[in-house]
Amino acid sequence: MPGRTATVEYGSDGVAVISLQNPPVNALHPAVLSGLFDRLREAHSRSDVKAIVVTGAKGKFSAGFDINEFGKQAGGGGIDSTINDNFCELLESGPKPTVAAIEGVALGGGLETALACNARLCSPGTKLGLPELQLGILPGFGGTQRLPRLVGLQTACQMMLTSAPVSDAKALKLGLVDGVVPRERLLAEARQLAAEIAAGTKPRQFTLYRTDKLEALGEALAVVDFARAETQKRAPHLMHPLLCLDAIRAGIEHGGRAGLRAEAEAFAKAASLDAHKALVHIFFAQRATKKVRGVTDAGLKPRRIKRIAVLGGGLMGSGIATASVLAGVDVLLKEINDKFLQAGMKRVEANIMSRVKKGKMKEAAAKAALGRLIGTLTYDDFGSVDMVIEAALEDVGLKQKIFADLEAACRPDAILSTNTSTIDISLVGAKTKAAERIVGAHFFSPAHIMPLLEIVRTPQTSKQVILNTLEYGSAIKKTPVVVGNCTGFAVNRVFFPYTQAACMLVDLGLDPYTVDKAIQFGFGMPMGPFRLSDLVGADIGLHVGHNVAGSYGERTYPSRIIQALVDAKRLGEKTGAGFYKFDARRKASPDPELAPFVERSRKEAGLFRGGKPPAFSPQDIVEFIFFPVVNEGCRVVAEGIVDKPADLDVATVLAMGFPPYRGGLIKWADLVGAKHVATRLAGWAEQFKSAGLDGFFRPTRGLLRDSMPGLTATVDYGSEGMALISLQNPPVNALHPAVLSGLFDRLREAHSCSDVKAIMGCLIKWADLVGAKHVAARLAGRAKQL
Numbered sequence: 001m002p003g004r005t006a007t008v009e010y011g012s013d014g015v016a017v018i019s020l021q022n023p024p025v026n027a028l029h030p031a032v033l034s035g036l037f038d039r040l041r042e043a044h045s046r047s048d049v050k051a052i053v054v055t056g057a058k059g060k061f062s063a064g065f066d067i068n069e070f071g072k073q074a075g076g077g078g079i080d081s082t083i084n085d086n087f088c089e090l091l092e093s094g095p096k097p098t099v100a101a102i103e104g105v106a107l108g109g110g111l112e113t114a115l116a117c118n119a120r121l122c123s124p125g126t127k128l129g130l131p132e133l134q135l136g137i138l139p140g141f142g143g144t145q146r147l148p149r150l151v152g153l154q155t156a157c158q159m160m161l162t163s164a165p166v167s168d169a170k171a172l173k174l175g176l177v178d179g180v181v182p183r184e185r186l187l188a189e190a191r192q193l194a195a196e197i198a199a200g201t202k203p204r205q206f207t208l209y210r211t212d213k214l215e216a217l218g219e220a221l222a223v224v225d226f227a228r229a230e231t232q233k234r235a236p237h238l239m240h241p242l243l244c245l246d247a248i249r250a251g252i253e254h255g256g257r258a259g260l261r262a263e264a265e266a267f268a269k270a271a272s273l274d275a276h277k278a279l280v281h282i283f284f285a286q287r288a289t290k291k292v293r294g295v296t297d298a299g300l301k302p303r304r305i306k307r308i309a310v311l312g313g314g315l316m317g318s319g320i321a322t323a324s325v326l327a328g329v330d331v332l333l334k335e336i337n338d339k340f341l342q343a344g345m346k347r348v349e350a351n352i353m354s355r356v357k358k359g360k361m362k363e364a365a366a367k368a369a370l371g372r373l374i375g376t377l378t379y380d381d382f383g384s385v386d387m388v389i390e391a392a393l394e395d396v397g398l399k400q401k402i403f404a405d406l407e408a409a410c411r412p413d414a415i416l417s418t419n420t421s422t423i424d425i426s427l428v429g430a431k432t433k434a435a436e437r438i439v440g441a442h443f444f445s446p447a448h449i450m451p452l453l454e455i456v457r458t459p460q461t462s463k464q465v466i467l468n469t470l471e472y473g474s475a476i477k478k479t480p481v482v483v484g485n486c487t488g489f490a491v492n493r494v495f496f497p498y499t500q501a502a503c504m505l506v507d508l509g510l511d512p513y514t515v516d517k518a519i520q521f522g523f524g525m526p527m528g529p530f531r532l533s534d535l536v537g538a539d540i541g542l543h544v545g546h547n548v549a550g551s552y553g554e555r556t557y558p559s560r561i562i563q564a565l566v567d568a569k570r571l572g573e574k575t576g577a578g579f580y581k582f583d584a585r586r587k588a589s590p591d592p593e594l595a596p597f598v599e600r601s602r603k604e605a606g607l608f609r610g611g612k613p614p615a616f617s618p619q620d621i622v623e624f625i626f627f628p629v630v631n632e633g634c635r636v637v638a639e640g641i642v643d644k645p646a647d648l649d650v651a652t653v654l655a656m657g658f659p660p661y662r663g664g665l666i667k668w669a670d671l672v673g674a675k676h677v678a679t680r681l682a683g684w685a686e687q688f689k690s691a692g693l694d695g696f697f698r699p700t701r702g703l704l705r706d707s708m709p710g711l712t713a714t715v716d717y718g719s720e721g722m723a724l725i726s727l728q729n730p731p732v733n734a735l736h737p738a739v740l741s742g743l744f745d746r747l748r749e750a751h752s753c754s755d756v757k758a759i760m761g762c763l764i765k766w767a768d769l770v771g772a773k774h775v776a777a778r779l780a781g782r783a784k785q786l
């Protein structure tokens with residue numbers, strides 16, 4: 001692996017400079033670690049070397065252990081413990097002193113490498129932190145021991161538990177680095193400091209053995225125990241933060257070396273948990289949403305969106321304008337009259353000033369952002385914008401008129417986007433000839449805070465438009481996910497069974513508050529479906545329900561109780577009562593006055609005949625509600641609404657608060673097992689068949705296929721443009737629905753591949769006997785002839 005290593009240069013000043021090399025972020029791949037280890041040993045053994053400086057190539061120190069390597073080796077989370085123990089020991093206590101010269105980032109194992117050095121200098125703009133908990137593990141190169149000894153226990157616990165990095169200035173204040181030096185002098189000053197330590201004119205620090213920053217034993221243990229209690233309260237489902245605190249505690253009680261052993265044990269335990277697999281999956285999935293097959297690999301260059309127009313200054317429009325001006329994009333905010341315009345401009349101002357109040361932004365930067373906002377009542381300046389985002393009322397006729405006006409007012413290359421959440425994107429542009437530059441830009445409320453942006457493409461949307469919209473999404477710090485055009489797009493579509501299944505449980509005799517508790521506290525959603533309904537508003541929920549019923553009627557459940565709440569004007573938070581009642585500070589509590597609504601809904605549904613409600617454990621509630629959501633997710637994947645299943649994982653985490661440590665919707669289903677999901681769904685479909693509700697549960701073909709991995713169809717792509725599809729269900733390849741579904745999917749896949757010219761299907765046994773290669777080659781030859 002020539003690109004992944006550590007190089008060394010020996011200077012005439014007696015200082016060896018070891019440089020970590022693994023662009024773009026010098027992740028500590030095992031090859032880099034073993035390179036570092038070898039170069040260190042070599043430098044320590046040379047008589048012309050007095051001291052060692054460790055740095056990173058190309059302006060980045062290191063973003064930590066190579067996350068791709070997790071799970072590749074059994075046990076230890078992919079980390080070779082012999083190298084781990086030795087390289088930090090060699091850095092800290094080897095014969096020659098070491099200094100870290102840090103630029104850009106020192107995160108996770110990268111910072112731990114620097115912590116093991118005897119001193120640290122960094123350049124302005126560097127971010128330093130231990131974000132391992134975000135990946136479901138804990139620092140594994142001694143960070144749990146050295147960080148508390150360098151910056152104090154309380155700060156160290158906070159840095160590890162929040163995963164938040166600190167700036168160069170804060171690092172200096174905390175004692176995490178010994179100096180901040182301009183980039184161009186960093187290496188020279190690190191060399192000098194290393195030489196001075198070697199000469200004995202500056203002290204050599206051995207962080208693992210320091211105690212001066214630690215509190216007295218009793219006090220220190222109390223700090224850890226308090227952090228533990230808080231963590232248990234805040235993240236009751238997570239084990240790895242507690243394992244991290246255990247390792248810290250062991251070091252406080254028994255010393256740094258014992259602490260290192262405890263850390264290694266805790267690390268291995270955390271690395272074996274599903275939460276780690278799920279969080280690593282989300283880390284990569286989140287970065288992969290920006291890679292869309294056929295779009296980002298089509299050789300096109302994205303164009304920067306510098307100036308946009310937002311139509312509508314309501315909650316959504318002002319949120320979109322806020323996110324844009326904050327990211328340096330100029331915004332024209334258009335409204336239909338001055339009153340609405342002033343209200344919209346004030347909303348943007350309030351959004352930005354609230355960041356100043358919270359200390360997230362300086363006043364000067366806020367002023368600069370607001371300077372990028374211009375209000376208008378006309379289309380006069382629309383010729384200057386690269387993109388329009390329409391955020392007007394959800395009315396097809398109105399939107400069609402707006403888009404026709406936009407076509408006339410904007411440049412022919414301007415992107416015309418709509419923030420609709422319910423209207424077919426193709427309909428919106430029906431009165432224009434601009435279908436190839438019309439796209440959905442679906443933000444989630446509040447738009448300046450929620451991190452997801454669904455980019456909705458139609459078959460006509462051009463690749464360049466999708467690419468430019470992806471670029472805009474990233475620029476305004478959203479995670480953009482490209483999705484297909486269907487009712488509800490990706491997120492709202494997969495989540496329609498969420499509230500409906502919950503309503504069915506109530507109709508079956510369960511208490512709504514018990515349902516919410518199981519979903520929030522048992523599973524880890526930010527809130528249960530009924531509390532969510534109160535937040536969104538029962539009227540909005542009802543409107544969405546009608547929409548999805550129109551498109552997916554056979555698999556929806558009529559939520560009678562929501563209709564009844566709307567009729568009674570119990571819309572939720574905004575009216576003071578819904579499923580819950582709300583006090584003046586909008587604090588929710590169970591409402592005894594909900595009982596008659598529950599009774600009436602049950603009576604109309606006719607699923608509960610009175611007596612004792614059916615026994616549903618919290619786990620049963622979770623599965624009853626989420627497995628239909630998974631089922632719809634499988635449809636969204638199979639229909640190609642998302643580019644890849646992981647996009648849906650990211651979307652559900654960012655838009656719905658699906659617990660990231662469960663990996664997102666589809667990853668979670670994978671971890672639970674497709675067989676279990678499909679079996680339970682099939683069971684409920686059977687149970688509720690007589691009530692005509694089997695459609696709500698019936699497992700999709702894709703799910704059935706995944707639940708029986710042996711039964712499928714496989715495809716081999718030959719070099720001659722021939723795809724060979726084989727049916728797989730020995731001994732006679734009976735056409736089980738899972739095999740048919742596999743065949744269908746493989747066929748679609750092969751038809752969509754530009755380099756496939758012909759497709760051949762065969763029975764696997766016979767093809768095996770003849771030899772698939774031979775069959776494919778003969779057919780390819782024949783295809784050529786023909």
Ligand SMILES: C[C@H](O)CC(=O)SCCNC(=O)CCNC(=O)[C@H](O)C(C)(C)COP(=O)(O)OP(=O)(O)OC[C@H]1O[C@@H](n2cnc3c(N)ncnc32)[C@H](O)[C@@H]1OP(=O)(O)O
Nearest residue numbers: 025027063064065066067068107108109131139140141287
């Ligand atoms: C033993 C130890 O205690 C265990 C560990 O060290 S675990 C690792 C701990 N470190 C981390 O969690 C840091 C993870 N990285 C990050 O936070 C961010 O990538 C960053 C702040 C370094 C850079 O952010 P940004 O500039 O936005 O670039 P970003 O797109 O995230 O990353 C650039 C590329 O580097 C990759 N990358 C970043 N950190 C990586 C890592 N530690 N390992 C492998 N790849 C990494 C990304 O996947 C991305 O790859 P791609 O271009 O193929 O998609």
